[in-house]
Amino acid sequence: MESEATRSELSPARAQEAWHARLLSVLAARKEPIISFGVILAAWQVASFFLPPYLVPGVGAILAAFIEIVASLTLLGDVLTTMGRIFLGLVLAFITGTILGVFMGFTETVEKYTLPVLHFIMGIPALSWVVFAIIWFSHVETRIAFILLAGCLPNYALIIHDGIKSISKEYLDMLRALRPTRKQLFSKLILPGMIPAVLTSWKVNLGLAARVVIVAELVGATRGVGNKLLLAQELFEMPKAIAWTLVLVTFLLISQFVILFLEHKLLRWRPAKQGGMAT
Template sequence: MTDVTPSAHPYANPVFGAARGFFWIAAPFVLIALAWQIASLFFPPFLFPSLIDVFARVFQILTTWSQFSSVLATALRILAGLAGAFSIGVILGLLIANFRVADRLLTPTLTFFQGIPALSWVVFAIIWFHGVEFRILFIMIMTTLPAFTFQVVGALRGMNKDLLEMVMSFRPTRPKYFTAMVLPAVLPEILTAWKVNLGNASRVVVVAELVGSSGGVGYELLQQQQLFDMAGALAWTLQLVFFVLLFQWILSLVERVAFRYRAISERS
């Protein structure tokens, strides 16, 4: 008799499953690194430096406070910009979703803003303002505000009408209505908006720092460009990528806890 149990299948082994999962996460990065390392054998270091040199620079940035503080400054600028844009976006989104006049005035304006390139906002900020930090904050807010606002409006308008009516049938006060219905209903889209805008913000902040700052990852990238130091440019870029990945991971953790009520199809 052949005894076939589910645990006999190699894929059912949790250790094997975890290793397999890790392999598929790492595989694309290993391939890119391998391709780069092979290229470094055939090209000069200012075009394709060895990954050993790149990671030595990464380590140096992480362990030297004067350099690491630049990474922190950029990270804080991203978070401050996103927080500012989100706060204003929530207010504008509520106005648009609740008042027709606000919708008619603000929606075309924000759509118009969305068409303005980030670099144009950099130029406007340099002409209009003096303070470096304020310039960067302004650029960050103006480039991410339309997306945040439209995502908030979409979330508010997309709320389930049956559930709204059910909650209203209990005659809630405005604060109760907000905490029991609105906030949990819009949270998934708000978190998605943060994830999407985080990527946008990390690109914009570098442009802003490249042109109008004396510190931060963008400024350091400009220095590497002037020195033709590809290893340095890659190392500074990786700092930003690490930050984005770290923050995305934190957002995913929040999602996992906040949306544990969602059914998961076994087939998926």
Template sequence: MSNPQIISTGAEPLGSGTGASGDRSGARTGHSRLQAFWRGALLPVSILAVWQICGELGLISPLLFPAPLTIGAAFVKLAASGELHSNLQISMLRALGGFVLGGGLGLLFGLAVGLFRHTEKALDPSVQMLRMIPHLAVAPLFVLWFGIGETSKVLLIAKGAFFPLYINTFIGIRNVDNKLFDVARVLGFSRFKQLIRLVLPAALPSILLGVRLSLGVAWLGLVVVEIMGSTSGIGYLMSDARQFSKTPVVFVGIIIFAIVGKLTDSLVRWLERRLLQWRDSYQGK
């Protein structure tokens, strides 16, 4: 018997090419993310560098614009004492409570007004009038009605968080293609099934935009309620530091508000990418 000949094709095993391609793709993705990070960090890093140099040269007042390293030292001191953590925790709980209450009601009212025309005629004019009332105009009334405790603060934050989600939910529902409802009726979908399988997925991009805007307004409302009258929270920390001319602490509070606001917005944007993978939209060049 003759030994079987092994013919070498020079081809690699099937899985090896795929693995190498996947590694290259992952490396490219990581590299592009790193590039995007540095592009976004270029402007703030440059501003901080120029700011620090101007401070060291005495070109700006250390009382009005303390140098970044001075602000960093104040941040470390507040963090080490635990004062920053305790006040930040209180502020985040207030903002979260106001957003959940106001945003949740905004979503429910937006669904009701968007789905039913009679509800829109009954509720929307009143809601739009309330939307035009500024925070500072109703803040004294909230304090008078609910006292200076947590209730008035959370309700004032909820007032601001209500309207963006309400409006975007309403617009998202009304922008759903009417032909999809015709298809749903042909398929025999119930009203609830239409809402779950048709309306909410189609309106989801607009609803998530409303969530982003509501979170931003809730965070801004938090600043108002804590600076106006509070004995705890990041806003109180800033107000107390301002009275004693501790400008670095004021800047620490501003930076904390900016960072936490950016993180919450990035979280919602991440949810958008996860939930809206089916959407083929223009991403820019």
């Protein structure tokens, strides 16, 4: 309240000055990444002076292509199509993976039968699934759903299984001494205990899913970022190829940010991390 009062008393010139100072301090706090990206952009721009534009287009050309995509509804539709495919596939893989992971966590027999198989499947490269899907299915959406299911389901199941297994027996005994119903045990211990694993699984799978969906879209899709990348390659339009990639990365970063935000909200109870290797 007090700071608001003081702010309103400032003259416009002083207010602008204060705003500049704040902007500067915010930028100064993030100076390292700003410098890194600045150096990369500068180096790219310099390279573009010496190399033909169809190999290394200038930063301006890329920016123009980027704006063209973001400003156009139909083009943005391609990005949303790809993102939609990623999310639908992930949700499907998440639901089935969670069910499997929970069964594995509670039934030793299920665990013994499925764990080795899941580890084996995890060893199969995502690209192999793309090839199998193209051979097995003719419909693009079926292919993509299959690839995401095959690539991400084992990952979800393993992380959830691990999350359940890591719930300490001490907590379990403490609650059992209170005689909860099965439902209460699940809602008071298992579910909250699983949340960190669930968030981790989404972070891991989002990146993986984006990579394989783009590759899957290169074959047979008539919409989506993968399809647009293929067109750019066929027409030798490097600015567009880069711009499409940047748009996709932007959307993925936004998704990651949403997960980080959820993590911040849901895992408030965790002690703050105390420094890393760098400090």
